[in-house]
Amino acid sequence: MMTVKSVLVDRARPVAEQPLDRAGVDRASIGGLVRAFYAKVRNDERLGPIFAREVTGDWEPHLEKMTDFWCSVILKAGDYHGRPVPAHLKLKDVTEADFEIWLALFRQTAAELFAPETAAVFVDRAERIATSLKLAMFFRLTPTAARQRPIAGFGET
Numbered sequence: 001m002m003t004v005k006s007v008l009v010d011r012a013r014p015v016a017e018q019p020l021d022r023a024g025v026d027r028a029s030i031g032g033l034v035r036a037f038y039a040k041v042r043n044d045e046r047l048g049p050i051f052a053r054e055v056t057g058d059w060e061p062h063l064e065k066m067t068d069f070w071c072s073v074i075l076k077a078g079d080y081h082g083r084p085v086p087a088h089l090k091l092k093d094v095t096e097a098d099f100e101i102w103l104a105l106f107r108q109t110a111a112e113l114f115a116p117e118t119a120a121v122f123v124d125r126a127e128r129i130a131t132s133l134k135l136a137m138f139f140r141l142t143p144t145a146a147r148q149r150p151i152a153g154f155g156e157t
């Protein structure tokens with residue numbers, strides 16, 4: 001059955017599209033993007049502490065998971081089988097404005113490491129997924145939308 005929840009979860013997942021076939025876009029370069037991006041995130045005064053609370057100890061498993069994620073988004077070949085929506089619904093102190101910081105750092109990193117046309121593909125996917133995550137995290141059907149709480153009964157454990 002197609003529910004609001006299933007739509008949101010599916011939208012946040014890599015959808016069936018053609019793999020991006022461009023020189024220089026492979027697991028190694030995607031891993032480089034992920035590493036450079038999370039180095040910026042960890043240095044950011046707002047996002048750094050959020051990630052430091054969630055990723056305690058070894059960052060390597062997180063970086064590998066994110067490399068799998070981006071390989072499946074871009075190359076349709078990654079081994080990512082996680083669920084991004086529940087992972088973010090848990091983060092109670094994240095706001096919509098934080099997504100702008102996240103996206104700005106991502107755009108900057110993609111522009112540093114890839115040719116403009118390729119960076120644009122990464123950024124486009126990141127923006128769409130960010131929109132899906134924000135819908136899942138902040139959208140409410142009631143007039144209290146501005147209060148930025150997760151949808152009642154959805155993801156609250």
Ligand code: HEM
Pocket residue numbers: 047050051054055061062065066069081082083084087088091094098099100102125126127129130133
């Ligand atoms: C302000 C925005 C964001 C914050 C603060 C945030 C934070 C986090 C944190 C703390 C985790 C858990 C760490 C871990 O699983 O190792 C996580 C996981 C993840 N994030 Fe984000 N994130 C944000 C935006 C995004 C966006 C825009 C994307 C995709 C384009 C994304 C993709 C993922 C994925 C794929 C996971 C792994 C989920 C899993 O399988 O467990 N995140 N994020």
